[in-house]
Amino acid sequence: MGLTPESPVWAPTRALGRAVLLTGVLVLVAVVIGRPDLVVIAAPFAVGVAWSLRRRPVRGPQVRVGLAGDTAEEGGDLQFAITVSNPDPVGLDLTVTRLDHSRWLRLRDADRPYANELGGEQTTVRDLAGRAMRWGYQQVGPAFTYAVACGGMLISGKVGDAGSDLRVHPQMLPFRADETMPRSTALVGIHRSRRPGEGGELAGVRQYSPGDRLRRVDWRITLRTRELHVAHTLSDRDAEVVVLLDVLHDAGRSGGILGTASVLDTTVRAAAAIAEHYLRWGDRVSLWEYSGAPRHLRAAAGRRQLNAVHEWLLQTRGLEGAADPPVFGIGPHEIPAAALVVVLTPLLARQSVETIATLSRAGRVVVAVDTLGAVARQPVVGSRWSTVAADVWRLERDNIIGQLREAGVPVTEWAGHGTLDEVLHDLTRMASAPKLAVR
Amino acid sequence: MTSFLSGLRVNGENIAAWIGRGSRRVGRITPGPALVRVTASLAGLGAIGVSLPPSMVTTRPGLLLIPLALGVGVFPRTKWVTIAAVVAVGAYVISTIAFDVPVSLWRVALLTSTLYVMHSSAALAAVLPYDCVVAPGVLGRWYGRTVGVLGVSLAVGLGGLFLTNHMVAVRSVAGPIAGSVVAAILVGVLAWHARRRDEDSTGHR
Numbered sequence: 001m002g003l004t005p006e007s008p009v010w011a012p013t014r015a016l017g018r019a020v021l022l023t024g025v026l027v028l029v030a031v032v033i034g035r036p037d038l039v040v041i042a043a044p045f046a047v048g049v050a051w052s053l054r055r056r057p058v059r060g061p062q063v064r065v066g067l068a069g070d071t072a073e074e075g076g077d078l079q080f081a082i083t084v085s086n087p088d089p090v091g092l093d094l095t096v097t098r099l100d101h102s103r104w105l106r107l108r109d110a111d112r113p114y115a116n117e118l119g120g121e122q123t124t125v126r127d128l129a130g131r132a133m134r135w136g137y138q139q140v141g142p143a144f145t146y147a148v149a150c151g152g153m154l155i156s157g158k159v160g161d162a163g164s165d166l167r168v169h170p171q172m173l174p175f176r177a178d179e180t181m182p183r184s185t186a187l188v189g190i191h192r193s194r195r196p197g198e199g200g201e202l203a204g205v206r207q208y209s210p211g212d213r214l215r216r217v218d219w220r221i222t223l224r225t226r227e228l229h230v231a232h233t234l235s236d237r238d239a240e241v242v243v244l245l246d247v248l249h250d251a252g253r254s255g256g257i258l259g260t261a262s263v264l265d266t267t268v269r270a271a272a273a274i275a276e277h278y279l280r281w282g283d284r285v286s287l288w289e290y291s292g293a294p295r296h297l298r299a300a301a302g303r304r305q306l307n308a309v310h311e312w313l314l315q316t317r318g319l320e321g322a323a324d325p326p327v328f329g330i331g332p333h334e335i336p337a338a339a340l341v342v343v344l345t346p347l348l349a350r351q352s353v354e355t356i357a358t359l360s361r362a363g364r365v366v367v368a369v370d371t372l373g374a375v376a377r378q379p380v381v382g383s384r385w386s387t388v389a390a391d392v393w394r395l396e397r398d399n400i401i402g403q404l405r406e407a408g409v410p411v412t413e414w415a416g417h418g419t420l421d422e423v424l425h426d427l428t429r430m431a432s433a434p435k436l437a438v439r
Numbered sequence: 440m441t442s443f444l445s446g447l448r449v450n451g452e453n454i455a456a457w458i459g460r461g462s463r464r465v466g467r468i469t470p471g472p473a474l475v476r477v478t479a480s481l482a483g484l485g486a487i488g489v490s491l492p493p494s495m496v497t498t499r500p501g502l503l504l505i506p507l508a509l510g511v512g513v514f515p516r517t518k519w520v521t522i523a524a525v526v527a528v529g530a531y532v533i534s535t536i537a538f539d540v541p542v543s544l545w546r547v548a549l550l551t552s553t554l555y556v557m558h559s560s561a562a563l564a565a566v567l568p569y570d571c572v573v574a575p576g577v578l579g580r581w582y583g584r585t586v587g588v589l590g591v592s593l594a595v596g597l598g599g600l601f602l603t604n605h606m607v608a609v610r611s612v613a614g615p616i617a618g619s620v621v622a623a624i625l626v627g628v629l630a631w632h633a634r635r636r637d638e639d640s641t642g643h644r
């Protein structure tokens with residue numbers, strides 16, 4: 001998309017004015033005081049102007065930014081090209097092209113303007129390569145170019161191409177959760193449960209009882225013991241996972257894929273990893289963004305949902321004015337009763353903690369994943385009172401985490417592989433334990 | 440007193456920021472634009488050196504003109520270049536009139552060459568960002584054209600000057616009048632040539 005729809009106006013440069021001025025002054029003085037040597041000094045200026053301006057361009061240069069694709073992976077390689085063309089038959093002395101781009105795109109030799117000559121009705125293509133350093137919508141462009149013609153006597157106005165957004169999907173952090181799901185929504189799916197039933201996971205062999213299917217008979221044991229035995233399996237369960245992204249506050253400085261991760265980075269990358277893991281298992285995954293303007297991605301399963309999750313996560317932003325309460329909260333009625341709720345939260349906002357506690361009190365299985373991580377342990381630079389204040393803040397935060405645990409919400413720090421295993425194990429054991437009921 | 444001290448502090452911060460920006464710029468400068476700017480400065484230095492009387496080159500007034508010449512490469516987009524050129528030509532005229540420095544062909548050729556190279560280099564430096572990556576052909580073509588224009592001009596001009604030096608001078612009123620008319624026509628043609636770009640660029644021929 002061109003930024004300047006019309007051809008640029010060619011303007012005289014200061015060099016043209018200088019050449020004409022020097023020519024006039026030198027020739028005039030030469031005539032007045034009778035000094036032909038001054039005419040010789042003026043000659044190259046006059047000849048240069050006359051020779052250079054004998055043919056002049058009418059139309060200005062054009063520039064286009066072309067991307068090899070509109071999506072990339074965080075940390076992945078990029079390739080695109082800047083095409084500069086001269087539609088005019090008159091050649092250009094040089095074109096100077098500058099490309100602006102997101103600071104999260106590391107492009108070789110693209111942070112400097114590039115000057116090259118361009119003949120009449122010619123096009124030059126400059127290939128650029130680089131790397132996407134952070135997830136999100138990363139701007140490639142605008143690209144601007146201007147041209148110089150007629151021996152530096154004329155300069156064109158700037159023309160540009162707005163470029164386009166590159167969708168950089170978040171990096172898939174290594175994540176696995178081998179532990180069983182605490183609750184299931186139906187007797188289908190691939191999760192091994194702790195309850196006996198029709199499934200593929202062998203739990204043992206027992207004596208036949210009425211109701212057992214004949215295809216479950218273990219003939220080897222039956223022949224050896226002379227009594228009918230059947231294979232005893234655990235049922236497979238289908239589960240729904242709700243990933244709640246708490247982005248009321250961002251903290252830490254993002255250093256891209258090679259640097260430190262901010263809370264927002266950890267939240268988005270962890271959400272992508274968790275969603276990818278459970279979607280690969282065939283579960284249904286939905287996403288909620290807890291911010292000033294909460295967003296929701298409906299629960300679904302499959303590859304298509306994974307793509308939707310990636311696109312949805314790209315729009316995650318650190319909230320500005322985070323002290324303002326959200327327009328509306330995320331109530332328990334919006335979360336399915338049997339879903340596993342994974343809350344990715346830095347535990348910095350009171351509203352976030354209240355939401356987690358409310359969900360837990362309403363009987364939802366909630367796991368809080370602390371995304372603040374190492375940022376919370378960073379030493380504070382400042383006066384000794386800063387250190388004291390930071391210590392008090394840490395104590396208060398530890399107190400909040402303790403209160404959440406007392407309310408039945410396990411809190412674990414995001415650590416990639418196995419982050420959820422331990423807490424899921426505890427939750428599953430609690431879910432399968434007999435419960436007291438008041439009648 | 441307090442306002443004076445705060446003013447000093449603000450000025451100090453401004454100067455520090457200016458130095459910081461300058462050092463960052465110097466760190467980003469690329470070989471192509473640097474070469475062009477150094478060429479412009481050296482050519483300016485040469486032009487002023489040639490224009491001054493030989494006895495004045497190493498004197499204090501002569502040395503004071505060195506910053507003027509070097510500034511051509513630092514401020515190529517300003518009127519500094521024009522001022523440097525006018526000063527060089529003025530010094531040349533004064534040296535030949537007031538200091539009786541002879542008008543020799545080699546001196547005229549040297550001054551013409553250095554002045555035009557300074558002008559041409561400054562013109563290129565003015566349109567090249569200081570941190571620009573320059574394709575190899577750009578500089579070659581630019582200076583090739585400069586040398587071509589200079590060669591043709593010097594051949595014709597010095598040839599004409601050689602001839603006029605061997606002609607008998609005749610005092611006449613008609614000469615200056617005719618010369619002035621020719622000068623006016625020349626400047627008029629160049630100015631018209633330059634203004635023609637408005638009609639061209641808007642497509643209204």
